[in-house]
Amino acid sequence: MPARRRLVSRKQSEGRMAIDRRTALVRMSTTVAASTWPALAGATGSPRGEQDPWPPVGGRRVRKIATEEAWSIPEVAEAVRDVVRQRGPSLDLKLLAQIYDAPPGTPPRFLPELLDVDTVRLAEMDASGVDMHLLSLTMPGVQMFEPDMGVALARLSNDRLSEIVRRHPTRLAGLASFAPQDPGAAAKEMERAINTLKLNGFIVNSHTQGVYLDEPRSWPILEAAEALGAPLYLHPRAPSDGMAAPFRDYRIEGAVWGYGVEAGTHAVRLMLSGVLDRFPRLRIVLGHMGEALPFWMWRLDFMGAPGARAAGRTNQLKPSEYFQRHFAITTSGVEDPLALRFCINKIGIDSIMWAIDYPYQPTAPAVAFLESAPLSDQERAQIAYRNAERIFRITE
Ligand code: 1WB
Numbered sequence: 001m002p003a004r005r006r007l008v009s010r011k012q013s014e015g016r017m018a019i020d021r022r023t024a025l026v027r028m029s030t031t032v033a034a035s036t037w038p039a040l041a042g043a044t045g046s047p048r049g050e051q052d053p054w055p056p057v058g059g060r061r062v063r064k065i066a067t068e069e070a071w072s073i074p075e076v077a078e079a080v081r082d083v084v085r086q087r088g089p090s091l092d093l094k095l096l097a098q099i100y101d102a103p104p105g106t107p108p109r110f111l112p113e114l115l116d117v118d119t120v121r122l123a124e125m126d127a128s129g130v131d132m133h134l135l136s137l138t139m140p141g142v143q144m145f146e147p148d149m150g151v152a153l154a155r156l157s158n159d160r161l162s163e164i165v166r167r168h169p170t171r172l173a174g175l176a177s178f179a180p181q182d183p184g185a186a187a188k189e190m191e192r193a194i195n196t197l198k199l200n201g202f203i204v205n206s207h208t209q210g211v212y213l214d215e216p217r218s219w220p221i222l223e224a225a226e227a228l229g230a231p232l233y234l235h236p237r238a239p240s241d242g243m244a245a246p247f248r249d250y251r252i253e254g255a256v257w258g259y260g261v262e263a264g265t266h267a268v269r270l271m272l273s274g275v276l277d278r279f280p281r282l283r284i285v286l287g288h289m290g291e292a293l294p295f296w297m298w299r300l301d302f303m304g305a306p307g308a309r310a311a312g313r314t315n316q317l318k319p320s321e322y323f324q325r326h327f328a329i330t331t332s333g334v335e336d337p338l339a340l341r342f343c344i345n346k347i348g349i350d351s352i353m354w355a356i357d358y359p360y361q362p363t364a365p366a367v368a369f370l371e372s373a374p375l376s377d378q379e380r381a382q383i384a385y386r387n388a389e390r391i392f393r394i395t396e
């Protein structure tokens with residue numbers, strides 16, 4: 001897929017002046033009180049308050065925080081390669097093999113970009129005027145490893161991530177990983193990631209060995225995220241083993257379709273299991289324009305509660321009310337202005353953030369989408385950076 005790889009050009013350097021000005025203005029700005037979580041719906045301001053240091057200029061050059069940007073470390077990449085070589089049943093393995101176990105002589109897909117920060121990534125951000133990547137350990141994270149190894153590699157990658165963010169505090173922020181295989185250890189690591197490492201939230205790649213977050217054994221994870229007031233990015237992976245078969249024939253298990261089905265199903269489980277009544281302040285972020293859920297909301301409301309009741313679950317709210325209270329979405333990999341306008345109308349401008357999905361999606365078209373979508377200056381600023389600053393507490 002050569003079109004997905006873009007050579008970095010430094011020609012487009014119009015963003016540089018704005019960045020210098022920003023550095024100066026950041027020093028003047030106030031920081032958010034770390035203990036309060038502004039409501040997703042309703043709060044429109046940036047954490048800096050009234051004074052907006054980056055007013056949109058003619059709707060085009062706007063500060064840009066990309067919120068689903070993949071990254072990895074060699075130790076995790078090696079461990080994923082070992083999993084690939086063990087050849088389990090997981091639908092994820094075909095795609096992961098292309099990245100982590102490419103036959104000798106074939107160019108590696110995505111791996112160099114995933115493992116890099118200082119060379120290609122920052123240059124590509126500069127070339128397209130992207131101010132910040134919110135980094136996260138790429139799919140499948142540590143979720144395909146044995147529990148002890150998952151716990152150790154989550155710690156290691158969170159340490160590395162915080163070092164990188166400390167080196168580039170105005171360009172990079174980060175979501176912490178954890179190993180859902182060991183929910184107690186996960187909760188401890190989540191606490192360390194926020195309170196010690198000062199990371200901006202969490203990433204989880206949907207199911208873990210077939211276990212979903214609504215299941216009671218996962219509750220320590222939801223409890224930790226809620227208590228820490230930090231959002232949980234529910235990133236896709238391929239459909240779990242129990243629903244894998246129909247996705248095999250035409251290679252539709254990945255980003256093309258299966259990812260959205262898996263992550264969307266996971267979110268529907270959260271909205272119908274009653275678990276969100278137990279954790280009313282939990283915040284979840286979905287990529288890919290909400291994994292199609294905004295489009296499904298009317299039907300979920302119409303049919304969701306009766307079905308869940310028949311299955312023995314009670315829910316205080318309707319799916320659309322849970323969605324409003326708990327979820328925000330990003331635009332990763334869905335550069336469709338019509339879908340964006342639908343989501344703004346359906347779930348509100350405060351709950352939508354821009355993302356590229358680097359390196360799996362090319363940067364320049366994602367930037368062009370953000371800059372050219374028919375939005376007011378106010379809407380564009382909210383999607384481009386203000387909502388991300390508020391939701392992920394990005395203060396640099
Ligand atoms: C793709 C996207 C492939 C993601 C991936 O392999 C991950 C893709 C790990 O678009 O081909 C992702 O994380 O969004």
Ligand code: MN
Pocket residue numbers: 068070235287332357360
């Ligand atoms: Mn992604």
